Amino acid sequence: MTYRTSLTALALALAGLVAHPSAAGGTASPSSSSGVSSVQWKSCPAYSDEVIRGLGVAADKVAAFHRLLKRLECGTVSVPLDHREPAGRKIDIALTRLAATDEAHRLGAIAVLPGGPGNSGYLDPVLRAALRNEEMAGLNERHDIIGFDPRGVGYSTKVACPTSPNGPQEPGTLAEEAARKIYDAQVAANQRCGRSDPAFLGQLTTENVAKDLDLVRTALGESELNLLGFSWGTYLGMVYRSLFPGHTGRAFLDSVAPPWTRIDEHAEDSAEAAERNFGRMAAWLARRDGTYGLGATPQKVREEVATLVSTYDKHPRTYTDLQRPIDGSAVADLARRNSTEWARAGRALAELRTATGATAPPTVKEMLGAPTMGTPAPGAPETLNMTMNLAVSCNEDGSRADFDTAWSAYQQLLKRNPATGRAWGVPVMCPGWPLPVQQATLKRSSGSLVLAGHLHEFMSVYDWTLQTRRAIGGTVYTVADDVHVSTTRVPECAADVARYFETGKIDKGCKGLATPN
Known part of the structure; x- marks a missing residue:
């Protein structure tokens, strides 16, 4: 997971002119005289129950x-591949919309980033939104909810x-x-x-995604978009807001990205x-030493887990019922789990202290035995495009460290983070990337912005x-947990999000x- 960047605008007189066409009818929004594409409405894909369950439903x-x-x-909306050449090659951006159920009291549109x-x-x-919980479903009463696949992803x-x-x-x-061979x-x-395709890959930036989104806005006939961003989508929200402050309504950004794009940092x-959060986990385990046996004080737990990391790195174990060997990186991976998994991770760590035999201990198998990427069911939509991930990350990475620098940083990382550091590899995502660095400029604006950290x-x-x-700028909204983008999943917090989009408070x-407990 990485984060990104910037843009230009086309002012159009479409706002308020477009009704909500039905997908089945195929009615398109009217085109503007400046040549901005209309929405080409089409039937939505059909998904089997197996596919839907595979999406986490x-x-x-x-x-x-x-x-x-x-x-x-x-x-879909047609947009320029290169926004500096609006008359050049076009690409399609796939979008979706759930129209507000209370059209008479509609407040606007929320784009999910x-x-x-x-x-x-x-x-x-x-x-x-609609299926998450009652609080988030309420957003759809007075707001259209807009989804889209960024350029380079899914149906776009x-x-x-x-x-x-590489194996x-x-x-x-x-x-x-x-490590040098890996590098x-x-x-x-x-x-x-x-x-392989520099003309396309060089245009995969957060800035261009934000420009695409603004053309989606004009094609939908919206004068502005409210923004609900998650993870990298928070950076996209920052960039969109910096480039199009006059077209940005309220923005709620959950699990905020940094305002810079260096992968090493x-x-x-x-x-x-x-490692800091492992200190919380260590204290939790220490209070339950009778259950886990990893130490009666946080320091003892830290020492025990660091010893496990070292032991399994020196003597990796292979189990007949696990695809991955268990080494120090696997131990460290257990140690950096968030609080929703502390109980299971604690059991797995305890099992690794005394593990014998050819098969993996039960909790170790439960937590580390699942394949990382299964074969998607037929007809499943793409949920992550790794080419787009690499291209955006590397187009915007200002570090691109040489091997000696990356190796030295990795050694320091291990030294400073003895329990969890081994879970991280050498930070060498972008060395050799042949395309130029492109970074956005973030700007302040007077619009409403909430940053959920x-x-x-x-x-x-x-x-x-x-x-x-x-x-x-913006208002900080502090979530007192350790779980990435959890805000809208917790009813109490989701109610705050819904209230914000309705009232601005x-x-x-x-x-x-x-x-x-």
């Missing part, structure tokens, strides 16, 4: 998903880089020689990818936050929320997902 909500899909409008970069947002009006125009031939990393302590392989893969800050999480470090406020924060 609980079995008892599948029928509700089907009902919402009947209300969902689906279409997905994470990633590279995540799909096509079904977000259903998954992140995209490309695929040549796949990397899995050897288990155990990562030696410098092995060199990454350089070669990045060069293959970046040179991102990794360093996240690793330190994960989670006090203890590491995927979006809380200090990034404060940095972002200093950079562009927001509390100082909420508890978020509770730490286990």
